[in-house]
Amino acid sequence: MSRKRKPLPIYENVEIESIAAEGKCVAHINDMVIFVPFVVPGDRVDLRIVKKRHKYCEALVERFIEYSDKRVVPKCDHFGVCGGCKWQNLPYEEQLKAKQQQVHDQLTRIGKIDLPEFSPILGSTKTEEYRNKLEFGCSDKRWYTKEELAVLPEDAGLRQGAIGFHITGAYDKIYPIEKCWLMDDYCNKIRNAIRDYATKYKLTLYDIRAQHGLLRDVMIRNSNTGEWMVLVQFHYDEQGDEQKAKALMQFIADNFPKITSLLYVDNQKGNDTFNDLEILVYKGNDHIIEQMDELRFKVGPKSFYQTNTEQAYHLYSVAAKYARLTGKELVYDLYTGTGTIANFVARKARKVIGIEYVPEAIEDARVNSRMNNIQNTVFYAGDMKEILIDDFVKEQGRPDVIITDPPRAGMHTDVINVILKAHPKRIVYVSCNPATQARDLALLDEDYQVTAVQPVDMFPHTPHVENVVLLEERKQMDA
Numbered sequence: 001m002s003r004k005r006k007p008l009p010i011y012e013n014v015e016i017e018s019i020a021a022e023g024k025c026v027a028h029i030n031d032m033v034i035f036v037p038f039v040v041p042g043d044r045v046d047l048r049i050v051k052k053r054h055k056y057c058e059a060l061v062e063r064f065i066e067y068s069d070k071r072v073v074p075k076c077d078h079f080g081v082c083g084g085c086k087w088q089n090l091p092y093e094e095q096l097k098a099k100q101q102q103v104h105d106q107l108t109r110i111g112k113i114d115l116p117e118f119s120p121i122l123g124s125t126k127t128e129e130y131r132n133k134l135e136f137g138c139s140d141k142r143w144y145t146k147e148e149l150a151v152l153p154e155d156a157g158l159r160q161g162a163i164g165f166h167i168t169g170a171y172d173k174i175y176p177i178e179k180c181w182l183m184d185d186y187c188n189k190i191r192n193a194i195r196d197y198a199t200k201y202k203l204t205l206y207d208i209r210a211q212h213g214l215l216r217d218v219m220i221r222n223s224n225t226g227e228w229m230v231l232v233q234f235h236y237d238e239q240g241d242e243q244k245a246k247a248l249m250q251f252i253a254d255n256f257p258k259i260t261s262l263l264y265v266d267n268q269k270g271n272d273t274f275n276d277l278e279i280l281v282y283k284g285n286d287h288i289i290e291q292m293d294e295l296r297f298k299v300g301p302k303s304f305y306q307t308n309t310e311q312a313y314h315l316y317s318v319a320a321k322y323a324r325l326t327g328k329e330l331v332y333d334l335y336t337g338t339g340t341i342a343n344f345v346a347r348k349a350r351k352v353i354g355i356e357y358v359p360e361a362i363e364d365a366r367v368n369s370r371m372n373n374i375q376n377t378v379f380y381a382g383d384m385k386e387i388l389i390d391d392f393v394k395e396q397g398r399p400d401v402i403i404t405d406p407p408r409a410g411m412h413t414d415v416i417n418v419i420l421k422a423h424p425k426r427i428v429y430v431s432c433n434p435a436t437q438a439r440d441l442a443l444l445d446e447d448y449q450v451t452a453v454q455p456v457d458m459f460p461h462t463p464h465v466e467n468v469v470l471l472e473e474r475k476q477m478d479a
Contacts, residue, residue, distance in 0.1 A: 008049040010062055016043040019098040023086030023463035027059075034059050038080045040090050042068025070094055075128070075181055081145055082175050083168040084182070085461035096121050096457060099465040103434045103455045107467075111438035113445045121455040121465070122318070125310045130460065131182045132222055132290075133307050136163050136191055137272070138198075138215045139174035140205040143167045161205035163195045163218065172208045187220045190230060190256055194218060197251050203244060204237070212237045214244060217272045223299065224309050227288035229261035231301045233274065236266050249282040260284045263301055275302050275358065287364075292316070295343055295372050302360045304337040308458045315430065315456045315466055316344045319403055322428045322452060322470040325349050329400035332424070334388065334415070339365025339379060341403055341430075346374045353396055354379040355387050385414040390421060399424045410436030416443050423447065427471040432458075434467045441469065449474050 011029055016039045020026040024035045027047070033056040036047060044066040047059040074080070074088035087095050100121045107115055124130055142162030144152065164177035176195075179188050198205065198215055206213035217233035230252060234245045245264060253262055262283040265274050279286070279301050287300040292313050299305045306312035319341060323331065325348035333342040336354030338361050346352045346369070354377060356362050362381040369377045380387055384406075393399075402424045404411065410433065411419075419427065427448060431437035434455075441450060448471035456466045 008052060010046060010048050011059075012046045013065055014045055014047050016041055016045065016068070019090075019101075021102070021463070032057055036061065037086060038089065040068050040071045040094075042070050077179065078175070078177060081143075081167070082165045082177065084165060084180075086463060087461045092123070092127050092460060095460065096123050099457055099463070100455055102463070103453070103465060103467050106434040107438045107441065107453065109438075110435055111441045111445075113442055113450065115450055116452060118453040118455065121457055122311075122314055124308060124457050124460050125314075126308075127460040128181050129184050130310070131307045132224075132305070132309050134180065134183050134187060134220055135272075136177065136218045136220075137166055137174045138163050138205045138213075138217060139172065140207045140213055141173050143170060143173040143175040161198075163191060163198070163205070163215075183220070184222055186228065186256075186258060187222070190220055190252070190259075191218060193255060194232075194248070194252065197248060201244070201247075203248065206235055211235070211270065214241050215248075216267060219301065221288060221299065221301075223288045223290045225289050225291050225296075226258070227260040228256070228258045229263065229288045229299075229301065230256075230259050231263040231265065231274075231279065233265055233267045233272060235268065242266075246282070253283045261286060261288050261301075275360070292340070292344065295368075297338060297340060297343070297368050298364050298371065299338065300360065300364055302358065303364050304358070304361060305340065306458065311456065311458045312340070315458065315468065316341055318454045318456065318468045319405075319428050319430055320345050320348070322454075322468060323348075323401050323403060323426065325401065330397050332388075332396075332399040332402045332422075334384060334402065334404040334411075335406045336365060336379065337361050337405070339368050339377065341405060342377050342379070343368050343372060343374055345403070346377050349401075350376065352377045353399075355384060356381060357383055385412045388415055388418050390418060393418065393422045398422055401426045401428065403428045403430070405430040406436075408433040408436065410440050413443065416440060420444065420447055423473060423475075425473050429469045429471065431467050431469070432464065434465065437467060437469065441471070444471060447474055448472065 014027050016025045024037050025039045027034045035058050046062040048062040049057050049059050051058040079088045140161045142160050162174040162176035164175050204213040206216040216235045219231040221229040263279050265279050287298045290297045329349050331349045331352045333354040336342050336356045339354050342352045342354040359381040362379045365379045451472050452470035454468045458466050
């Protein structure tokens with residue numbers, strides 16, 4: 001016979017104290033730390049514990065007693081449900097303070113190394129409609145809030161479809177989005193038109209558990225040159241599905257003339273990734289063009305490009321400033337993506353060598369160099385720890401500067417060891433995860449000293465922050 005679980009407690013009149021990691025805030029009851037989402041420091045609330053661990057609890061707000069004077073009214077109707085913009089209730093100035101503190105805490109507590117005074121965080125030039133890419137999942141099972149369930153007619157049935165965002169922790173359910181403020185409103189019009197068309201013509205939406213249903217995922221990108229890309233992922237189940245898919249594509253083409261790259265793919269895999277699949281062009285080009293300073297960049301459906309275009313310019317400007325290039329340097333650009341940083345700094349370097357895992361991204365990087373008449377870049381595709389080995393450095397030459405912009409997991413220890421053996425004069429470390437950056441800085445600390453730290457906010461209303469660090473060779477500094 002199974003043991004009955006004790007009901008988890010409700011704590012009344014708790015004051016929210018400060019901002020913690022992952023966009024949550026923290027409160028204390030006696031010695032117990034409690035993490036709470038969608039609140040701000042100064043709120044007084046009743047809390048319902050939903051998860052209890054030995055040293056901490058997680059809780060949800062049962063009732064607001066008093067709102068903090070730091071709180072602002074969220075603009076988005078979906079705030080608190082979709083989980084994307086966890087800080088819309090916090091003024092942007094307070095968000096920046098929290099991100100600055102987050103970078104400081106992670107570099108000091110995890111890195112445990114000597115650090116210079118941090119530069120003040122560079123805030124985003126735009127706090128709304130700043131993204132150039134969004135992906136919307138399609139599901140035959142939508143998510144309902146408690147309030148929606150309470151007013152749902154008994155005969156309505158819960159098996160209704162949706163196009164929108166995944167709810168945190170619910171991989172098979174989607175919350176329908178009417179208006180998202182993260183991207184130009186044209187994105188909302190495209191998504192909602194696809195939803196209305198699917199309803200009208202009874203297109204099936206994807207069931208991730210049973211792995212059937214025609215409409216699977218919609219990716220929308222735009223660029224600062226005014227171009228738009230739409231990629232629709234389908235899952236052909238039965239005869240006639242391809243014709244239904246093409247009818248939808250024609251509807252999109254007819255109704256949204258700003259789309260310059262209309263693409264689709266039949267994805268029969270167990271997940272929504274499409275890097276290994278052939279993307280078909282329904283209308284227009286297979287890419288869009290982004291402009292950064294005097295440079296133009298080709299961005300395809302599989303390309304990585306910073307999702308905040310305007311702020312990416314400021315991020316790369318910091319990296320270029322820290323690199324201190326004079327035109328004589330050999331630069332290695334690790335995790336180069338589509339070669340954005342490599343091409344951005346190439347004008348001031350002797351030569352730039354870019355390395356990236358995704359072959360399609362490297363092809364784009366080469367195209368981007370050709371488009372901009374840049375002739376001093378070379379790009380290699382493959383696993384970083386397999387390409388960046390001692391023989392590679394011997395063959396290509398010892399770098400004067402290494403710029404590295406790794407994924408959230410940071411750099412593999414093999415890569416760090418080769419960097420140490422290559423001993424460039426300077427390392428510019430661009431990171432989207434200051435925690436793993438701090439770990440890597442500790443591994444580099446014996447030979448390199450951190451001499452500058454610049455946080456950059458790329459994602460307003462979220463807890464995510466980029467950070468650029470300059471490391472200089474200790475031998476050079478001691479000389």
